[in-house]
Amino acid sequence: MLSIENLHVNVGDKPILKGVNLQIKPGEVHAIMGPNGAGKSTLSHVLSGKAGYNVTEGSVTYAAENLLDMDPEIRARKGVFLAFQYPVEIPGVSNIYLLKAALNSIRKYQGLDEVDAMDFLAMVKDKVKLLQIDEKFLYRAVNEGFSGGEKKRNEILQAAILEPKLCILDETDSGLDIDALKIVADGVNSLRSAERSFLMITHYQRLLDYVIPDYVHVLAHGQIVKSGGPELALELEAKGYQWVEEQAA
Amino acid sequence: MTAQHLNNYTEEYKNTANTLPGQSLGWLKTIRAEAFEYFSDKGFPSLREEEWRYTNVSAIEKKLFSAQLNLDESELDKQWLNRFRLEDALTVVVVNGRFSKEHSNLEGLPDTISVLSMTDALDQQPELVEKYLTKAVSNSEHSFVAFNSAWFSDGLFVHVPAKQVLDKPIQILHVVTQADFLATTRNVLVVDAMAEVSIIETFVGGDDAYLSAVVTEVFVGENATLTLYKMQSEGDKAYHFGGTYVKQQRDSRFTHHNFAFGGLLARNDIHTDLDVASECDLNGLYLGVKRQHIDNHTRINHEKPHAISRELYKGVLNQRARGVFQGRVIVAEDAQKTDSEMNNRNLLLSNDAEVDTKPQLEIYADDVKCAHGVTVGQLDEKSIFYLQSRCVDEETARNMLTFAFANEMVDKVKLKNLRDLLLLQLLNRFPQAGIDKEWL
Numbered sequence: 230m231l232s233i234e235n236l237h238v239n240v241g242d243k244p245i246l247k248g249v250n251l252q253i254k255p256g257e258v259h260a261i262m263g264p265n266g267a268g269k270s271t272l273s274h275v276l277s278g279k280a281g282y283n284v285t286e287g288s289v290t291y292a293a294e295n296l297l298d299m300d301p302e303i304r305a306r307k308g309v310f311l312a313f314q315y316p317v318e319i320p321g322v323s324n325i326y327l328l329k330a331a332l333n334s335i336r337k338y339q340g341l342d343e344v345d346a347m348d349f350l351a352m353v354k355d356k357v358k359l360l361q362i363d364e365k366f367l368y369r370a371v372n373e374g375f376s377g378g379e380k381k382r383n384e385i386l387q388a389a390i391l392e393p394k395l396c397i398l399d400e401t402d403s404g405l406d407i408d409a410l411k412i413v414a415d416g417v418n419s420l421r422s423a424e425r426s427f428l429m430i431t432h433y434q435r436l437l438d439y440v441i442p443d444y445v446h447v448l449a450h451g452q453i454v455k456s457g458g459p460e461l462a463l464e465l466e467a468k469g470y471q472w473v474e475e476q477a478a
Numbered sequence: 479m480t481a482q483h484l485n486n487y488t489e490e491y492k493n494t495a496n497t498l499p500g501q502s503l504g505w506l507k508t509i510r511a512e513a514f515e516y517f518s519d520k521g522f523p524s525l526r527e528e529e530w531r532y533t534n535v536s537a538i539e540k541k542l543f544s545a546q547l548n549l550d551e552s553e554l555d556k557q558w559l560n561r562f563r564l565e566d567a568l569t570v571v572v573v574n575g576r577f578s579k580e581h582s583n584l585e586g587l588p589d590t591i592s593v594l595s596m597t598d599a600l601d602q603q604p605e606l607v608e609k610y611l612t613k614a615v616s617n618s619e620h621s622f623v624a625f626n627s628a629w630f631s632d633g634l635f636v637h638v639p640a641k642q643v644l645d646k647p648i649q650i651l652h653v654v655t656q657a658d659f660l661a662t663t664r665n666v667l668v669v670d671a672m673a674e675v676s677i678i679e680t681f682v683g684g685d686d687a688y689l690s691a692v693v694t695e696v697f698v699g700e701n702a703t704l705t706l707y708k709m710q711s712e713g714d715k716a717y718h719f720g721g722t723y724v725k726q727q728r729d730s731r732f733t734h735h736n737f738a739f740g741g742l743l744a745r746n747d748i749h750t751d752l753d754v755a756s757e758c759d760l761n762g763l764y765l766g767v768k769r770q771h772i773d774n775h776t777r778i779n780h781e782k783p784h785a786i787s788r789e790l791y792k793g794v795l796n797q798r799a800r801g802v803f804q805g806r807v808i809v810a811e812d813a814q815k816t817d818s819e820m821n822n823r824n825l826l827l828s829n830d831a832e833v834d835t836k837p838q839l840e841i842y843a844d845d846v847k848c849a850h851g852v853t854v855g856q857l858d859e860k861s862i863f864y865l866q867s868r869c870v871d872e873e874t875a876r877n878m879l880t881f882a883f884a885n886e887m888v889d890k891v892k893l894k895n896l897r898d899l900l901l902l903q904l905l906n907r908f909p910q911a912g913i914d915k916e917w918l
Contacts, residue, residue, distance in 0.1 A: 277867050280859070301866035310867075317864040321882025321889070327868060330878070330914070334869035370882075387868065 230255050230292060230426050231276075231395055237286035238268075238275050245271045247451035248287065253395070258427040260437055262462065263448035264470040269430045270314060272448070273399040276428075277311035278304050291395065305331075306338040308394030312384040312401050319371040324383065327371050328353060328390055335391060356389040360416045378409030385416040396420065398429045402436035414439030434466040447473045486542040488518050490660075491628065494545045498631055499597040505608050506600065513627035516617040523620050530620075532802040532834045533745055533773045538717050543660035543689040545631065547574055554581065554655060562682050562711070564895045567649040568593055574654055575631040575661040586646065592637040593648055596664055599635035607635060610666050614695035615723035615749070622719050622745075626693040630664035633692075636677060640670040640699070647676040647893055654716070657686035665694040667704070671727075674703040678896060680711070681740070687715040690741075696724040698732050698756075705733045707896060711903055712740035714768075724750035724758070728782070731757045735891055736791075738764040738772050739903050749777040752785035752813075762791035763887035765907050766799025766831070773802035778820075780813040780843075789820040794884050795831035796908070803835040807850070809843050816846040824854045825883050874912025881905070881913055 231253040238246040245268045253259055263269050275282050276289065278301030289296040296304060319327070333343045357364055360382045372380050381401055388396055398417070402410055417427070417440050429442065437445070437459065445461040446453045447470070455461065455473045465473070491514060500506040522539055523530040554573055559581065563569055570593065571581035577595030587593055592603065599607050617624035634650040654661045669675055681690060690712060698704045712718045718741040726732050730753070738744055750758045764772040778787045793801040803822045824833045837850045857879050865875035884904055891897045905913070 279863055300872070301863060302869050302871045305867055305869040313864065313867075317858075317861050319861055319864070319879070319882060321885045322878055327865070330870055330874075330912075331868040334871070338869075391869070 231428075232290040233287070234290075235287035236275070236289060237284065238271055239283040239285055240271065240281065244285075245451055246275070249448070249451070249453055251446065251453065253426045253428065255426055256423040257444065258421065258429065258440065258442045260429045260431060260442040260445045260462065261448050262431055262434070262445060262465060264474075265432070267448045268451045269432075269448055270399060273311060273397050273428075273430055276397055277301060277309060302334065306335050310388050310391060310393030310396050312381070312388060312396065312398045314400040314403065316372045316380040316384055318373045318375075320373050322371050323368055324371050325353065325367040328367075328387065331387070331391055353390060356386055359389065359419060360386050361412050362386060377404035378406065381405060381409070381413050382416065385413055385420075388420060389416065394425060396425065396427045398427065400430060400432060402431055402433060410436065411439060434462045437462045449474050488514075490542065490544055494629065498629070500600040500604070503600060503604055503608075506611070509612055510628050513617050513624040516624040517621050517628055520621040520624070522625075523622065527620070529775060529804065532804075533743070533771065535743070537743065538689055541658070541687070543658055545575065545629065545660045545662065547576070547656065547659070549574060549656045552580070554653065556581075559651070559653060562651055562680055562899065564647070564649050564678065564893070564899065566895060567647045567678065569649045569651055570595060570634050571651045571653065572632055572634070572663055574656050574659055575663060577632045588642070588644070590639055590642055591644055592635065594635045596630070596633035596635050596666070599666075603635075603637075606637060607666060610668055610695060610697055611664070612695075614697065614725050615693065615721065619721075619723070622691060623693055623721060626662055626664060626691055626721070629660070629662040629691070630693070631662055633663040634665040634667070636666070636675070637668045638670060638673040638675045641672045642670075643674040647678055647896075649678040649680060652679065652681045652690065652692070654683035654688045654690055654712075657684070657688065659688040660691070661688065662691045665692065667694065667706070668697045669699055669702045669704045671699040672701045673699065676705040676707070676893065678707040678709070678893075680709045681718060682711050683713040683716050685713050685715065687717070687742075688713070689717045689719075691719045692721070694720070694722045696722060696732070698724065698726045698730040700727045701729040702727070703731045705735075705892075707735045707737075707891065707893075708746075709737045709896075709900060709903070710740055710744060710746070712744065714740070714742065716741045718744040720745070721747040722749070724748075726750055726752050726756040726758065728754040728756060733759040734761065735887070736760070736762040736774065737887070737900055737903070738762070738774065739907060741770065741772070743771045745773040745775070747775045747777075749779070751779045751781055752787065754782040755784040757786045758788070760787070760789040760791070761887055761890055763884055764791070764793045764801055765884065765904070766793070766795040766801050767907055768797050768799065770799045771802075772799070775804045777806045777808070778818065780807065780809040780816045780818065782810075782812060783814045783816070785813065785816055787818045787820075790887075791822045792884065792887055793822070793824040793833055794827065794880060794908070795824065795833055796827040798828075798830045800831070801833040803833070804838070805836070805850075806838040806840065807848065809839075809841040809846050809848065811842040813843050814845045816843060816848065818846070818848045820850040822852045825880065826854065826856060827880065871912065877909050877911055877913055880908055881910070884908070
């Protein structure tokens with residue numbers, strides 16, 4: 230599904246990613262952990278097409294296509310979804326409007342008719358319940374005045390409605406109390422399927438107690454320095470990042 | 479202004495004066511004569527005046543707009559007019575500067591409340607009009623006010639007596655259809671103690687050049703509530719000069735929504751004088767495209783203690799349009815415990831668009847809470863990327879964000895029919911590719 234090969238990325242003249250290799254198959258859940266400044270967010274931004282990153286070497290292939298050639302909206306329409314670390318507030322655009330615009334962009338891209346208004350509303354209301362979001366939030370401006378937890382739940386709601394093939398969760402657990410974390414994790418788990426893959430980027434091991442990954446990778450100094458199963462996350466939690474950094478050096 | 483140009487208007491006035499309403503009223507003759515003299519002496523405002531330094535009105539001096547009417551109101555395209563007519567409102571239609579009985583609809587107006595054309599008001603209730611006319615603003619404010627007092631040919635007179643609440647809004651629909659016409663109207667709105675009403679001023683017109691000059695004097699009594707809306711959607715070649723001058727008594731509430739959409743050159747002045755513990759809320763949205771010039775001036779006079787003022791003006795300027803915002807808040811020495819906030823936010827969509835913004839706080843009291851802020855900027859790149867990551871293409875994302883920025887002001891309007899009308903005006907003036915109106 231996703232194949233990252235020898236990916237080098239600069240911000241300005243400064244190299245941030247220095248040869249990242251990662252293979253994700255359909256249905257797999259990969260966690261990327263690492264210390265601050267390791268390049269975790271850069272990786273998620275490059276995959277979703279944010280401007281300001283310069284790929285100097287390597288390739289990213291998604292569903293047998295060159296992902297890096299695509300505009301951000303094309304990636305999104307083809308099923309790459311980024312749950313933002315800091316979801317943006319958009320006053321004046323309602324949540325429900327954005328959800329409908331996004332879903333219909335995908336459908337149009339796939340050559341399908343616009344979603345029926347009643348079907349759409351029924352589907353949204355169903356997902357809203359799952360994420361324990363108040364229906365009133367649908368009619369409020371996107372993320373405006375939402376608490377940290379509400380913003381993150383809203384990101385997962387969007388994923389639930391857009392049904393992506395690859396879900397990138399950028400520090401989705403940061404800023405969440407334990408109750409909010411559980412709700413978000415339940416939401417993520419409900420989205421897991423044999424076809425849908427996840428790339429979870431996190432600083433802490435906590436999220437991985439609730440969303441159990443198939444693989445854990447450690448990103449440090451712009452490279453994946455260690456990979457393993459879920460037990461690696463526990464080891465990192467116990468020993469800290471310095472241990473792998475030293476091992477890699 | 480050269481003598482020649484001034485002569486054009488003063489000469490023209492000699493042909494017009496005896497056709498204006500209130501000929502038999504001595505006090506009004508005096509008002510008009512004094513105003514005419516003031517204008518003859520001063521001429522139109524010049525760029526040398528601080529309050530006019532960004533707005534050049536020389537075009538209207540050079541071109542003579544005439545109040546000589548040669549069109550019949552029955553030629554008016556009713557279907558077109560109905561697009562701007564609000565359902566569920568009492569409507570006073572003024573066509574080419576004159577009240578049109580044919581197009582107006584005041585059905586259902588309670589006997590206790592007066593909603594009249596200015597001509598009828600001067601005829602039926604001259605003493606009441608005399609009590610208020612020129613009492614909220616004087617000639618010396620600027621010469622457009624004097625011009626208006628001398629020239630006005632009609633307008634709206636509203637009197638809501640104490641404790642009366644009018645559940646229907648009142649709409650004045652001001653239409654100009656004659657090319658090169660000079661339409662000068664005067665509105666007087668009186669809301670007595672504890673009364674409540676909503677009034678909508680709507681300005682529309684044809685595709686030819688014309689000049690629309692309006693002064694609205696407003697009196698909000700003790701503990702009374704007035705919500706006043708203005709939708710200025712004049713034709714593309716029109717000149718619009720509007721002034722709204724408000725006197726608020728203690729504990730009163732005045733909310734103004736000022737939508738400046740149309741005209742080649744448009745200027746708005748909104749002034750309010752606040753008595754003890756009164757509140758005003760001034761909202762504005764100006765949209766400029768092509769070579770439009772839209773100027774908004776507000777002045778809030780905190781004259782007495784404990785009053786609250788809130789102000790938010792937003793501007794969106796595209797192509798070569800130019801916007802001006804000048805907002806003054808004056809807190810008198812006596813106005814302790816004043817609570818005032820003023821904000822002006824501008825979005826520039828092209829490199830050639832321009833805005834001049836000048837918030838001014840003048841504070842003479844020492845125990846007050848006053849804040850002001852100004853922003854001038856482009857669309858937020860983070861927001862654009864967020865929308866793109868949600869499958870929306872960049873052009874649509876830009877259109878959505880522009881729309882959203884402006885729509886915040888439309889959303890504040892509580893009257894649904896008016897909100898729908900404003901929404902349509904908004905969408906018609908900006909790129910709307912990718913925006914689905916049905917979803918809004």
